[in-house]
Amino acid sequence: MNDVTGMPQTAVVIGGGSDIALATLRLLAKRRLRAVVLLGRSAEALNEAAEQLRGAGVEEVTTEIFDVNDFSHASEVAEETVARLGTVDLVLVAAGFLGDASLEVIDPESVAHMIATNFTGPAAAMTAFSQRLLRQGFGRIVVLSSVAGVRVRRSNFVYGSAKAGLDGFAQGLDDALVKTGLSVMIVRPGFVHSKMTLGLKAAPMSTTPEAVAGAIVKGLESGASVVWAPSSLMWVFGILVHLPRRLWRLVPG
């Protein structure tokens, strides 16, 4: 059960290999977290994450192969996961991948795949889990969005537009969940140094998985519905969204 300070005892991660998710769970392990289910595509990444979480003191860690694009299984996976944990206090949606977006290299298939992995897949999984959690009567869903979706940039418009879709979906879902005992927290990190961005040129105000994790835990404690990491990005993007397109498209990288 979640406590009044927003700290969960059980968690599910969708995209269990994510650096941000792992850093978040490690922080939560210092508080109340005792059981975790990691769902993801790569057994290797999941096992490695599971090992680290056990080392961090989480009593019960299980892993399960699940690809968010496997829509038809999402409800079944949600059902099994909740049965395993008893109650699920926190669902952390961290699945996603940052592909190359220059017009020369993308093709219809890669675009469809990128959007599926970053938007439709996570949205379908969130649907499955929120429907299951409605029956348990409570739960917090945390979804990793991105500033890339707040205003889509030329250089990564496929990823950005998928995140924009996911961000909108999460807002709508949160509104739909009012008074159900469930709620959604949207996390909008800037450029994060992690596996996903390895080799990419860092954007200004870049951050680390640990810092984003810190912001997430703080958001859980304060009961936030949107978290920016770093928090100053809220002001920056508050201005950037109003920049005329002619100027915005000149933003490099």
Place this chain on the structure above:
Amino acid sequence: MIPGDTDAFVGWGNNNATRAVHRRPRNTKEIAALLEGSSMCIARGLGRAYGDAAQCAGGTVIDCTGLSEILAFDGSSGVVRVEAGCSLDQLSRYSVSRGWFVPVTPGTAFVTIGGAVAADVHGKNHHREGSIAGYIEELCLVTPDGPRIVGPDRDPELFWATCGGMGLTGVITEVALRLMPIATSYLSVDTDRARDLDACMEMLASGDERYRYSVAWIDAGTRGRALGRAVITRGDHARVEALAGTQRSIPLTYNPVQRLSVPFTPPVSMVNALTLPVFNSLWYHRAPKHRTDEIQTMSAFFYPLDMLRDWNRLYGPRGFTQYQMVVPFGQEHVVRYTIERLQEASCPSTLGVLKRFGAGDPAPLSFPMPGWTLALDIPLGSPSLAVALDDCDRHVAGAGGRVYLAKDGRMRPELMREMYPRIDQFLETCHRTDPDGLFVSDLSRRIGLTPTTPTQRKGMKP
């Protein structure tokens, strides 16, 4: 969605809402039928527990306020037989004019008798008169195999597990309670100001035995030399001779009205680092240094907060929590530590309550034990609060103390056993009457009193 009429439930702290089927039975029979048809449930009174004690996410909340009759009253012995959903307010409206009052009352009259028994509540007279369990002749408890009558001489094990048992032994439907005779509905109150924590503790320790009721309201925000400065109010029921005018001609009356209310939840907490110091300072300096024999009404003395309806809304959308702990005599330093630790974490707290407890009772989950109890209301939302309270828990448990489950929303589950060493006895009793683990609350799952998974529940062993 869960089938049936569901509602989102919160405790008095207005947070951590969870949804459950809401049922409001009218009698014992309906409750027995409800138990038959549910897989997990918990009783609920007026929702004055601060945390998640009267919530049952995904299960059924049995709202007992539909059972609120005063069934019988014996004017010679003072024993009243009431349904468990009757509030203390309702009971006092009936009994005070007849010259009787509840022997133990918490700081609000808006609790049900069932809730008061389930938390084994204490009042300002605990140092002399103990908690409410000591005044119960018998009670009716509905368990999975039907209603049973229990009392200190009738299945005492189940009786004591039910007192303070937070609804986990069954649903209380009736209570036979011994009331206390009073000559007037007024109190004669002495007020003293203490300049710091040591002075306050010293005054309480040396003077308490002279008073039936005693409590110190402490300013937990002020640092340094004046840390823990307090206003101590102590008194007893006034004699008729102490009254004057109309009070003297109508010495027994109880009809408080709530004139003020907080109509909606403001977008941010009105209780914060800006407002609190001002409030605390005004309150301290307004109090007299020393005043004796002031006549106060019962509602002003026992229930000052009840005058403002829905005052918990002042804490804004994130809500608040109360940290109430007790540590044995000799462990005074933990009281100081708690205040200082919360100050260090910059977690503002409103007026705290400090009081001395007398002897505890045989109830395995009852909170009071001889020692000092401190209660602090704290707005939620600060990122340093959770860790600060965890530190406090460790010190409290280390000193042989405990936190109060009726106020809790966040205690460290692994300290439960240390804080409540008779827990196995409690779990064994629950297992005997409820082998399938039907009674489950959010609290019981959060602190590990009951397992969270249905399969675990089936085979639950203490």
